[in-house]
Ligand SMILES: Nc1nc2c(ncn2[C@@H]2O[C@H](COP(=O)(O)OP(=O)(O)O)[C@@H](O)[C@H]2O)c(=O)[nH]1
C-alpha cells in the first residue's frame with residue numbers, strides 16, 4: 602500500500618481543516634470558497650460552522666451549480682445551534698448560539714451515517730461503494746473515471 | 757388576559773392581513789403534498805397537487821387561496837403554499853436505479869428539482885408562517901430540517917412542526933419533540949387524516 606497520497610490521486614480524498622481565522626478572513630467569500638473546494642472533491646472540516654442563513658445560501662448556490670455529471674451536491678454533517686439548549690439569557694434575547702463545528706463535502710464522496718445532538722458519524726465512500734455509478738456515468742458522458750461520480754441514493 | 761395582551765390582540769386584529777400565507781416546507785417525501793391536499797380538500801373540496809413515493813414530485817410551488825379554516829371558535833383565511841422538497845444534493849441516478857426511470861427523464865427531473873429547491877427558498881420571503889413537515893419514522897436531525905428551523909427562527913416566522921406518518925410502526929413523534937423542544941410539534945398522519953383536528957387548532961393558535 603502506498604504511504605503518501607498526492608492530491609488528485611483518485612484513491613485518496615483530501616480532508617482540509619479550516620480554522621476560524623481563515624473562515625472569518627474569507628468573509629463574504631466563504632460560501633464561494635467552500636463550494637470551489639468541495640467541487641474539487643475535497644472534504645472540509647470547518648472549525649466554526651455556517652450560520653443558518655449561510656447554510657441556506659450554500660444550498661441555494663449548490664442547487665444552481667449541480668450539473669448531474671460531476672457535481673450532485675453537498676453533504677454537510679454538522680452540529681447546529683438548534684440542538685443545543687440555549688441559556689436563559691440567550692433565550693430571552695432570542696439569540697441563536699454561535700455555529701459549531703461542521704463538515705462539508707461532495708455528496709458523491711461523503712455520507713452522514715448517524716447524527717444526534719452530541720455525536721456525528723460520517724463516512725468517506727471508497728471506490729467500491731461508488732463502482733456501479735462510475736460505469737454508469739461513463740457511458741453517458743464518454744469521459745474517463747475522472748469526470749465520473751457516484752453516490753448513495755438520495756435521502 | 758392582561759390589558760397589554762388585549763390591546764395587542766385588538767391592534768393585530770385591526771391590521772391583520774386579509775390572508776395569511778402559510779408555506780408547507782420540509783425535505784423530499786416527508787408528505788408535504790399529501791398534507792397540502794388534505795388541508796385543501798377539507799376546507800375547499802379541491803386537492804392541490806400530486807403526491808408520489810418518488811422524491812421531488814413537486815418541482816414548482818403550488819398555491820391554494822381562500823382556505824378558510826375554522827377551529828377553536830375562530831376562523832382564519834389561509835393561503836396554503838405547497839413547496840418543493842429542500843435537499844442539499846440531487847442525484848439523478850436515484851431515479852434510474854430505484855424508481856425505474858429512463859436516464860433522460862431522470863436528468864430532467866433532477867434539473868427541475870434543483871430549480872424547485874431554489875424556488876422554495878425564495879418563497880420563504882413571502883410566507884407569514886410555516887408548517888415544517890418531518891417524517892416521524894426518520895432521523896429528525898437531518899440537515900434540511902435543522903437548516904430550515906434555524907432560518908425560520910432567525911426570521912421569527914411562526915412555525916409548527918408536523919410529525920407526519922405516525923401511522924407507520926417505526927414512527928416516533930417524541931423523538932422530534934425532544935429534538936426541537938422550542939417548537940410546537942403536532943403528530944399526524946396526512947395519509948389517514950389522523951390528528952388533523954389538532955393541527956387545525958394549532959394553526960389557529962400559532963398563526964392567528
Ligand atoms: N404511511 C404514510 N405515508 C405517507 C403519509 N403522508 C405521505 N405519505 C407518503 O409519502 C410519500 C411522499 O408523499 P408526498 O406528499 O408526495 O411528499 P412530499 O415530497 O413531501 O410532497 C407518498 O408515497 C405518500 O403517500 C403518512 O401520513 N403516512
Ligand SMILES: [Mg+2]
Pocket residue numbers: 788789790806807813814839840841
Ligand atoms: Mg410534494
